[in-house]
Amino acid sequence: MMAGLRERKKEQTRRRISEVALRLFDERGYDAVTVNEVAEAAGVAKVTLFTYFPSKECLVLDAVKDDTAAIVAGREAGQSPFDALREHYRGMARQGTGEVDVEGMITRVRVISASPALLAGVHQTNMGQRYELATALAEAMPGHGLAPQIMAAQVTAAVTTLQEVFFHRLSMGVPLEEAGRLLGEEVELAFDLLEHGFSSIKGEKS
């Protein structure tokens, strides 16, 4: 395999495009920057850019995937799908997202939060995962009719909301540590709601 000069160059180009794009979007706003500009600034042709990233959105969102279906499928024996998910998000809140480049992540979040189009894109991604999660749940607990689908939708919705609030805080300048702590609390709230239902809250209405 010889280390592969070709491979290295590809990865390098991909990174360069991604970084240049993120910088431009951050400076002037996602909508105000055209893909032509990104390509030119990165020193590649538009066509090349689109071979690396299938769409403009992906320039920002490709790095923000989160595979909930895999969590369910890969859970330990004896653990319910629900508990596996809860545990996963607990861990995520505790130790941060694990991304190496924190600075870049915050920039990315800022860019996303500033663009309705990108926020919509994140939703779409989450919705796609909802479908996969539904499939995984249906396998894990057969014979419950529509319940897996509805549960998948609810889990996805809750997680999306948590993610959104987390992103919003970061883009507002809340330090990562603090945001992580708040997220931790809210993960518990969200999963309690999922597990025990709204009735557990309606009762304590002030």
Place this chain on the structure above:
Amino acid sequence: MMAGLRERKKEQTRRRISEVALRLFDERGYDAVTVNEVAEAAGVAKVTLFTYFPSKECLVLDAVKDDTAAIVAGREAGQSPFDALREHYRGMARQGTGEVDVEGMITRVRVISASPALLAGVHQTNMGQRYELATALAEAMPGHGLAPQIMAAQVTAAVTTLQEVFFHRLSMGVPLEEAGRLLGEEVELAFDLLEHGFSSIKGEKS
């Protein structure tokens, strides 16, 4: 006001565009029909089409709005937001959607179900309502932190799923009556899940 010839013509043109669009989309698929073709077939200029419908999606989706926030805001005194929503969807399942043109509705559903782009559009609409619902819930039950947002997300998610399954059945040829009956059952399932949580299901795992 003189009955308004202008107004009548406008409405007529709008209807014509919408019907022509739906017919073409149904015949050849949403993605395979360009707005130019729709405009030409309807006998108007592209610009005119876009004054009536702000986007291609709206040609199909403008007729499929459902204002959950209004349901919460307009609920009877003493009724919880949650019960108001449950009651609303119960009623919807019982008496059909109330649309006059059932044939047209089914065509519309078929077109939507056949197009990923339109399905995504429906999701976007629902997500927008989630936001409004969150606001309404936050007003109706203050002092619960993030709970209203998460509840709104969960309700929206559940409703979206129900809607999706309902659409899918109709587009598969299930008669409206039958689909309505099934929807009725599933509304109960979904809202029970929301009210009492997943724990009520985990217990009865086969």
Place this chain on the structure above:
DNA sequence: TAAAAAACCGTACCGGGTTCAGAAACGTAC
């Protein structure tokens, strides 16, 4: 019937995304 208002039109344009034919860069074999 004249003039204000509103709807409509053709055309040109923009930006995201694709197609295509060929040029450049790479890997490999001699």
Place this chain on the structure above:
DNA sequence: GTACGTTTCTGAACCCGGTACGGTTTTTTA
């Protein structure tokens, strides 16, 4: 080092959804 197949890159033209603009027709109002 040279020759050759393969992969990657490129420019230019194109498609489609959507907008801007300036001018024309229709409706309303006076």
